[in-house]
Structure formats: structure tokens, C-alpha cells
Amino acid sequence: MGAVAQKQEPDNGRTAPSGAYAEIFGESLPEFDTVGGSAYAHLEDEKFYILVQDRNVPFRKTIIDGYNRIKASSLSDLRDTKILNTPQGPAACYIMQRPKGGKVFNGRPLGDRLLRSVLLPSILSTFKSLHDEGLSYRFLSPDRIYYETDQQDEIMLLESFSVPPGLQMPFSYESIAHGMVEPAARGEGTESDDYYALGVLITHLLTGRDPIGARSEQSYQQARMTQGSFAACLSGNGITGAVSALLRGLLQDDVEQRWGHRDVMNWLNGELRRAAPTNNTWFMPQPVSMAGRTITDRRALAAALQANPDAADSLYKRKTTIQWVAQIAPGSEAHQALANLMDFGNTTKRVDTTVNGQDAVLSRFCSLLDPQGPVRFRSLCLMPDGVGPFFAANYLQGNKEQLADLKTLMSGNIWHGLMEIRALMAGPESQVDQMNAKVNWLKDAQHINDGLERAFYALNEGLPCRTKEVGDAFVLTPPQLMRAIDKRCLQTTEGIKLDDKDLLAFLAARSPNVRRYILSLANMKPDQKNGILLKLFGELHLHYGSPRLKGLAKLFQNRFRKRINELRSKTRRDLLIKRVGEVVEEGDVSTLAKLVNIDRLMAADERGLAQARQKIKKLDRAMAFASRSISPADPTAIAKAAQISCYLGGFVVIGSLMFRFL
Amino acid sequence: MARKQSGGMSSGGASWIWYVLLISMGLAVSPGACMVFAAGMAPTMVATIGLSGPSAGQRLLTMACFNLAGVIPFVFNVFNGDDSAGTVLVDVFSWGVMLGAAGCGAMVNYVGPIIAAQVLTNMSMSDRENIDKIRKKLIAEWGDAITK
Numbered sequence A: 001m002g003a004v005a006q007k008q009e010p011d012n013g014r015t016a017p018s019g020a021y022a023e024i025f026g027e028s029l030p031e032f033d034t035v036g037g038s039a040y041a042h043l044e045d046e047k048f049y050i051l052v053q054d055r056n057v058p059f060r061k062t063i064i065d066g067y068n069r070i071k072a073s074s075l076s077d078l079r080d081t082k083i084l085n086t087p088q089g090p091a092a093c094y095i096m097q098r099p100k101g102g103k104v105f106n107g108r109p110l111g112d113r114l115l116r117s118v119l120l121p122s123i124l125s126t127f128k129s130l131h132d133e134g135l136s137y138r139f140l141s142p143d144r145i146y147y148e149t150d151q152q153d154e155i156m157l158l159e160s161f162s163v164p165p166g167l168q169m170p171f172s173y174e175s176i177a178h179g180m181v182e183p184a185a186r187g188e189g190t191e192s193d194d195y196y197a198l199g200v201l202i203t204h205l206l207t208g209r210d211p212i213g214a215r216s217e218q219s220y221q222q223a224r225m226t227q228g229s230f231a232a233c234l235s236g237n238g239i240t241g242a243v244s245a246l247l248r249g250l251l252q253d254d255v256e257q258r259w260g261h262r263d264v265m266n267w268l269n270g271e272l273r274r275a276a277p278t279n280n281t282w283f284m285p286q287p288v289s290m291a292g293r294t295i296t297d298r299r300a301l302a303a304a305l306q307a308n309p310d311a312a313d314s315l316y317k318r319k320t321t322i323q324w325v326a327q328i329a330p331g332s333e334a335h336q337a338l339a340n341l342m343d344f345g346n347t348t349k350r351v352d353t354t355v356n357g358q359d360a361v362l363s364r365f366c367s368l369l370d371p372q373g374p375v376r377f378r379s380l381c382l383m384p385d386g387v388g389p390f391f392a393a394n395y396l397q398g399n400k401e402q403l404a405d406l407k408t409l410m411s412g413n414i415w416h417g418l419m420e421i422r423a424l425m426a427g428p429e430s431q432v433d434q435m436n437a438k439v440n441w442l443k444d445a446q447h448i449n450d451g452l453e454r455a456f457y458a459l460n461e462g463l464p465c466r467t468k469e470v471g472d473a474f475v476l477t478p479p480q481l482m483r484a485i486d487k488r489c490l491q492t493t494e495g496i497k498l499d500d501k502d503l504l505a506f507l508a509a510r511s512p513n514v515r516r517y518i519l520s521l522a523n524m525k526p527d528q529k530n531g532i533l534l535k536l537f538g539e540l541h542l543h544y545g546s547p548r549l550k551g552l553a554k555l556f557q558n559r560f561r562k563r564i565n566e567l568r569s570k571t572r573r574d575l576l577i578k579r580v581g582e583v584v585e586e587g588d589v590s591t592l593a594k595l596v597n598i599d600r601l602m603a604a605d606e607r608g609l610a611q612a613r614q615k616i617k618k619l620d621r622a623m624a625f626a627s628r629s630i631s632p633a634d635p636t637a638i639a640k641a642a643q644i645s646c647y648l649g650g651f652v653v654i655g656s657l658m659f660r661f662l
Numbered sequence B: 001m002a003r004k005q006s007g008g009m010s011s012g013g014a015s016w017i018w019y020v021l022l023i024s025m026g027l028a029v030s031p032g033a034c035m036v037f038a039a040g041m042a043p044t045m046v047a048t049i050g051l052s053g054p055s056a057g058q059r060l061l062t063m064a065c066f067n068l069a070g071v072i073p074f075v076f077n078v079f080n081g082d083d084s085a086g087t088v089l090v091d092v093f094s095w096g097v098m099l100g101a102a103g104c105g106a107m108v109n110y111v112g113p114i115i116a117a118q119v120l121t122n123m124s125m126s127d128r129e130n131i132d133k134i135r136k137k138l139i140a141e142w143g144d145a146i147t148k
Helices: A061-069 A112-132 A191-207 A217-227 A229-233 A241-250 A261-268 A298-307 A309-316 A319-328 A332-342 A355-369 A384-397 A400-411 A414-426 A430-445 A449-458 A478-491 A501-510 A512-520 A526-544 A550-565 A570-586 A589-595 A598-626 A635-661 B007-029 B031-040 B042-050 B056-080 B085-090 B092-142
Strands: A025-028 A037-042 A048-053 A078-086 A089-097 A145-147 A155-157 A283-290 A293-297 A375-377 A380-382
Touching: A037 A089, A061 A078, A112 A155, A112 A191, A112 A261, A191 A229, A191 A241, A191 A261, A217 A229, A217 A298, A229 A241, A241 A261, A283 A298, A283 A319, A293 A298, A298 A309, A298 A355, A298 A375, A309 A355, A355 A375, A355 A414, A375 A400, A375 A414, A380 A384, A380 A400, A384 A400, A384 A414, A384 A449, A400 A414, A400 A449, A449 A501, A478 A501, A478 A526, A478 A550, A501 A512, A512 A526, A526 A550, A526 A589, A526 A598, A550 A570, A550 A589, A550 A598, A570 A589, A570 A598, A570 B092, A598 B092, A635 B056, A635 B092, B007 B031, B007 B042, B031 B042, B031 B056, B031 B085, B042 B056, B042 B092, B056 B085, B056 B092, B085 B092
Parallel strands: none
Antiparallel strands: A025 A037, A037 A048, A048 A089, A078 A089, A145 A155, A283 A293, A375 A380
């Protein structure tokens, strides 16, 4: 990167003064911009460009983490990741390989030769590398494909991690299921979704225009559902022959039948194989009339039911509907399980008649109709693995209705019921399992600050902490947060609010081992809060083995000074003050947390004080006894004298006997 | 309690039994020595009746010891035949020794408490200093609140 990069540390996360970043940030490169990242030329090395991540857009951490493992691909190389002072303030900056040969697609149709010899092999190798690592690309678009060099013999795909999956992909590139949801909620998807997008891309490049053409998204979607994606995509564009066979395979709406890497490689090698004919499994033998139109497709019916929930009630309680569910359910066991989940067809079971219950039944019915499609609940329509970015977008925009619906969806058993139906109907979805775990956690945490902040961070690992307590510092991990707090403490005399809801939510989401402390902070008095916060940061310090945190330790020292001075035992107090001073100098927050267990200390102090009071009372009694005047008539004096006199008398008798006989 | 307060009388009663027993045995062995013993120990017998108050038993024992020390030489002289009982009982010197010894016992019983009171007063002063030292140390450690 070179020495000119302005790291965040010298400025403690504050906006850099003008010119501090100018040495490496060149002119803006809008052609490489994404919704989540602004691109700048790299002045040090023209082979690279700098992508500045927008801190309000969650990046795809799984891709960043997997970048080193992705080999033999045409993906733009990620050379370095740094937190730098940028024109937008401190931010995560990615030093990306910069393509030199310009865009592959310039608006004119490409030749078949270029497709076969350059484009497809490169994209396939990239997809293979990504998919082997369990990742998907999900950002395929003609605007993201460049020639790597001026020779224009190799292509380069630009990065896909700076935006949530599918967010910026053209509508037509999404499969029917993903096309039903809004861009932020499209989800990671699977490799099958990448191959679908590849089919659309090939059509786009060969014809020179987006397959959607002049049609609206709605009419294109309708056409895809009625005719199938292949027919809708290729309508009237004149693609025939072998390429048509390839596209038929790639644009299969049935995921099981859709072509993958091996099929496309075979096609490239000249193997002639016809894709399976389109089998519309979503076709309903009994059409349903709703809102003035006749619906024959289950996916369209699910969408229509969500739009007209009042019409749903009469529909899914019909006997014919129950029989029809029996037909589409994959087996008798599944059918029984579905019947239980659906609350219908089971007269002995009490039907949930609450608003939530009715909405949940409708949502389950929609999942039954379209198990591979989006989750539909009230105003929500999202892919299960797209909850994170969707949640982030609504949280940042403050969309209360959607957030309330999300909360209802996640906090009860509605979500799990839907996932069960999806698993029974369409098989388990691996990414959904991870999401289920997070949703479970949200249920636990919802009683504090209604859980929204925690959901925001837990569902989006690619979002930095938004707390204002550390200024503009870019914080993506708990150790970074601790360092930022430490520096802030050293620089400012103003107190830092360590129980800031964003700060705690971030820690709870990123570091599950301290979650119990955060949960116990609710309804605490300030003194108790400080004790728990010290324990929390002590554990974090120990867990992450962070370097010296002198500022943070000093902050806690100041907060506990009054309490320590309240200790009655002078020895204990002086010893503690001395030891705390030493630990603060060492910046060891974990030891400080063990040392200043203020509740334990106070309890020990109280016990000591009570014992000392007892001792003082005893001493007072002894003093009163010792202070009394002793006269010869005092029984003690008489007794002592009598005792000694007895001995003396004995000696005298012995003396007398000795005198007589010796 | 009443029994304890009349402890002197009780112990005196026991002494009487022993005393009569001893004399009866002595009369059988050596009547002269026995007479001298009985006459010489008369102050103790009187004290047995009259002595009461705290530690009466011990004080009586002190008195008896001193009295006995004065009687022993003359009793053994009569017993050995060196002197006769009559010689001893009419001799002023022997009465002076026996009664003087008993008087010494009474003196010790009288002076003992005076000396003991003085010694104990001196010892209390030292105790007070030690207690005060410990008290000050505790107040320095815990503050004035400890006394409240």
C-alpha cells in the first residue's frame, strides 16, 4: 500500500483534516461505484483502485473472509483491506485490482465466439471457485464485466461484496422467487441463482439489450410465471440453435432441473444435450378468482393473498383446499405435519383467532403455496436469507411498520413454523439454519431496548458500530471498539456513555460470551451498572487479549473512585487504591475487573466493620472493668490474698516440721 | 446461695469432725501430746466458729497452718517424752509461741487483701493502657463511626 496511507490511529477516528488522504485518493471512478462503495483511483499504483465502503450498507463479510481461498478465478483481486481516513471519514477501504481494458459490453451485441472462448470459461471458473467455498456471486450484470488488460483476451468480474446480494443486480437477472421481493431482501441465494443470472446475462450480451425490454417488472414477472423464464426472456429475440439449448438449461425455473457448472462445461465442450422441458409444478388445476382476476399459479396466488388477506380466510378453510394441500404435500407424514402447522383440517385443535394468529396462518399458507419463494408476513416479503440487509435498510430508514412486523415475525414461533413448512415442502436450506439461530437469539434479547439494535448488528456482520461515543471511528469488531473507546478516553475529558444502546447491542451481537452481562444491565442502578460494565469490558479484554487499555482503565478508575473511598477499612482502601493505580498504569482492564469487584468489597467491608464494632464493645467492657477501684474488701483482692496465704501457710508448716526434726 | 454464703460454717463443721477424730485417735496413742495439740489449736477452733465471708475456707486454712506450725514442736516433744504435757501447758513461752503463730496467721489474713488490692490496682493500669492502644488502632482503621 505504501507509507502514504493515512491510518486511522493518529486521528482517533475523527474526520481527517483536508489533504490527509489526498496522497493516495485520486479521482473518483464512478464506473466502479456500487450502492455500498465509492471508487477512487489509487495514486500510488494505477493497477489498483480504492473502494470506500459506505458504513450504512452492510458488506458481504463471507465473501471478504473467503477471498484468500478463492483461486483461479477472474474475480477482481482484493489486494489489501485497511481502515483509512477517506473523503467520507474513517472507513473500511478495499484496494482492488483495476481492470484496464474497458467494459466487455458497450451496448452492441457480442459475437458467439467471444462468448464461448473468453466470457463463459472465465465466468464459469469464477463461479466454480466461489461455489466451492460455499459463496455465491449474486451481482452479475454487464456493467460489472471488464477486460483485464488492453489486449482484451481475459475478462475480469468486479467485486460483489460491497453491496448486499442481489441489491444492485438488474431485476431481470433474478429468478422468479427472488424477483418477488424488494432488492434489499433478495438474500444470498445459491449457486443455482448465479447460473440463472448467467443465462440472462448471455441473452443480454448476445441480443444487446436487457431481456425485460420495454416491459414493466410486473408484466415481465407475470410473463415469467405464465410462460416460464426461458420463453419470457427470449421472446422474439431470435436466439436459436445450441445457444438456445444452453439458455433453456440455465433459465429453468425448476431449480432441480436448472443447469449447473458441469452442464455448461459439457455444452462448451460440444456435448449436445437438451434441457428438460419446462414442467410447471406451480400450476393449479382449480383456478382461484381474486380481486377481479383468475389465478392459476401458486406463486401468484401467494402474492395475491398477501395483498388481499381478507379473501384468504374463506379460501384456505374450504374442504377442497384441504384436499388440494394433500395433493401437493410430498408425503403422508409431511401432510399431517403441515395440517398441524396450518391449523386447518384439524377440528380438535383450537384455532388461534388473534390478529397475530390469523396473520401467521395466512403466512404459513403462503409458504405452503410457494415454499421456495419469499416469506410473506403482513407488509413483509423477503427471502429468509435476506433478512439481515432488509432489516438494516428499514432500521436505518426508520420504517416503523416494517420493523414492527419483523419483530412480530421473529419474536414468536411464526418464523420457525414457516421454516418447518419450507423444509417439509422443499427440503432444508442451509443458510436458513444460521438465520434460525440468530432469530432464536433475538427472542432472548427482545426485552431490552426492544431488541432492534441487537437484531441490526446480529443480522449484519458487515456493519460497523454506529455508536457516537467513539466519534467517527470505524469499528467492526469488539477489539476495535475497545481500542476506539480507549483512545477516546485518553483524548476527551467528557465522560463516555458505556451503556450506550448501540455500543451494547454491537457487543452483544459480536461477542456472545458477554451477552449475559448486557442482559443483566436492565433496570440497574448507576453504581451497579458500572460494576457490570467493568466486568463486561474485563472479560472482553481477557477474551480478545487486547493490548494495554490505559484510557479505559482510567475511566473505570474515575468511576469507582467515590465507591472505593466509601470503604470504611483504611488498610483495605489504601491497598486497593494503590493496586488500582498500578493496574491502571498497566492498562489491564481484566485485572481491574477482578480487583474492583465493588459489591464483594463492600460486603467484606461491612462484615469487617460489624466485627470491629463488636470488638470495640468488648474492649469498652474490659476498660470499664479495669478502671474500677480495687479496695482490700474487694472479693477479688480477698480471694487472691487467701489463695497466696494458703500457700504461705503450707510453707510455714513444712518449715516448722523441718525445724523440729533437723 | 444461702449454702454458699454460710460456707465458712460448713467448712468449720467439717473441720470440727476432723478435729474430734484426730484428737480421739491421739488420745488413744498419746494422751499428753493430744492435750497439748487440743489446747494449742484453740485459736483455730475459735476461728472456725467466727470466720465467715468470702474465701473463709482458705483464710481458715491459712490460720490453721500458721497455728499448727507453732504447735508442732511442742506436740512432738511431749510425744517423744522430752517434755510432759503439764510442763508445756504451764509454760508461758510455749503458749506465746503457739498463740503467736496463730496471731501471725490472723495477721496474714488481714494484711493479704490490702497488699493484693494494691497489686491488682497496679495491674489494671497496665491493662487499661493495652486496651486503649487496641481501641485507638481500631478507630484509626475504621474511623469514628465504629464507636457509634
